[in-house]
Amino acid sequence: MFFEILTLFPGMFESVFAESIVRRAIDKGVVSVGIDNIRDYTGDRHRTVDDYPYGGGPGMLMKPEPVVKALDAARKRHAGLSPKIIFLSPRGELFNHGIARELSAEQGLVLLCGRYKGLDQRVVEKHVDREISIGDYVLSGGELAAMVVVEAVTRLLPGVLGNEDSAAVDSFFDGLLSPPEYTRPEIFDGVSVPEVLLSGNHARIREWQERQARDITMARRPELWRRYGGEKDI
Ligand code: 9WO
Numbered sequence: 001m002f003f004e005i006l007t008l009f010p011g012m013f014e015s016v017f018a019e020s021i022v023r024r025a026i027d028k029g030v031v032s033v034g035i036d037n038i039r040d041y042t043g044d045r046h047r048t049v050d051d052y053p054y055g056g057g058p059g060m061l062m063k064p065e066p067v068v069k070a071l072d073a074a075r076k077r078h079a080g081l082s083p084k085i086i087f088l089s090p091r092g093e094l095f096n097h098g099i100a101r102e103l104s105a106e107q108g109l110v111l112l113c114g115r116y117k118g119l120d121q122r123v124v125e126k127h128v129d130r131e132i133s134i135g136d137y138v139l140s141g142g143e144l145a146a147m148v149v150v151e152a153v154t155r156l157l158p159g160v161l162g163n164e165d166s167a168a169v170d171s172f173f174d175g176l177l178s179p180p181e182y183t184r185p186e187i188f189d190g191v192s193v194p195e196v197l198l199s200g201n202h203a204r205i206r207e208w209q210e211r212q213a214r215d216i217t218m219a220r221r222p223e224l225w226r227r228y229g230g231e232k233d234i
Contacts, residue, residue, distance in 0.1 A: 001157060002108040003150050004034045004074040004083065006067070008049060008115050012143045020151055025160045033150070034077065038062075041069035050116050059117040067112070067119065071127055074110045083108035084129045086149070088142030089118060092131035095149065099132065103149070104156040111149060113142035175228040177221060179212035 005013060013035050017023060025031045039047050043065075050060035071085065084106050093099070103109060112119075112128065124131065134145045154160055156169065173179070182193040196208045217225045 001030070001104070001106065001153075002032045002034070002078060002081075002083070004036065004077065004108065004110045005113065005146055005150075006036050006038055006070045006074060006110065007113040007141075007143055007146070008038050009113075009141065009143055010035045010037050013147065016147050017150075021160065022150055022154050025154045025157065028159060030157050030159050031154055034074070036070055036074060038066050038070045041066040041073065053117060061117050062114060062119050064120045064123045067123055068127065071110065071112070078108055081107045083110045085110045085112060085127055087112045087114065087119065087124060087128040087131045088134070088145035088149070089114060089131050090133050090136070090138055092133040094136075095132050095134045095145075095152070097152075100149070100152040100156055103153045109149075109153070111142075111146040113146050115141040173210060173213045175224070176213040176217045177224070179209040179216070 007013070013033075017026075017033055022031070022033065026033060039049055042048055042063075049063055049066055051063045053059065053061050075083070084103070086103075086109055088111065119128075132145070132149065134148050139145065161169070171178070182197060186193055186198070194208070196204055199205065214225075214230065217228065218230065
């Protein structure tokens, strides 16, 4: 699978892609990542990428022409394939594991990172297939969100994770928050590991873990609990 990232801040991606699971996936030949500077698609002496919004108000918008030229160049680099064009924005649909799964079935993704107040809406309507938000907060641009999407999708590609980690992707408690975990020592800071986990009784352990997963999900994420199909008081 290929990722093409279009950004005004290409340097932001270096350390993350140099050290993460994404690096391992690139080394294994499972993914390729291209990073392209939208400013390279300007034509004027000042390499201008922003302009004033119609209607006035604070802030600037990205000029449409360099963005569309960068998109066309990305498509051209993968002629014959039709990557999904994704715009990272607080107005997008909320990213989750299901969307990561859907995206992992694509041949390639172009991740368009906005800056300033964002994109001219005509560019969104003509070119963007999917507008995605990673959460209800505003960042300074789409770059950090693009990194999140690339990592979440890459982890799901066959051959990226080892067997043990792959198994954890779709666990028994899928759809619930995972239960708390403990490691050595048996007593830390005066607090013991829950007795059941030391019992060696795997049926009891599994029961306890499921109970924990259900209780935590009900208390903290009622909307996840409902989607899971949980009842009110079980
Ligand atoms: C900037 C701005 C400046 C002055 C007045 C109002 C303003 N609004 C914004 C703004 O929302 N800028 C966004 C910056 C435009 C799209 C790219 N940017 C962005 C993406 N910020 N946060 C995200 C993002 C993406 C995905 N998930 C969460 C947040």
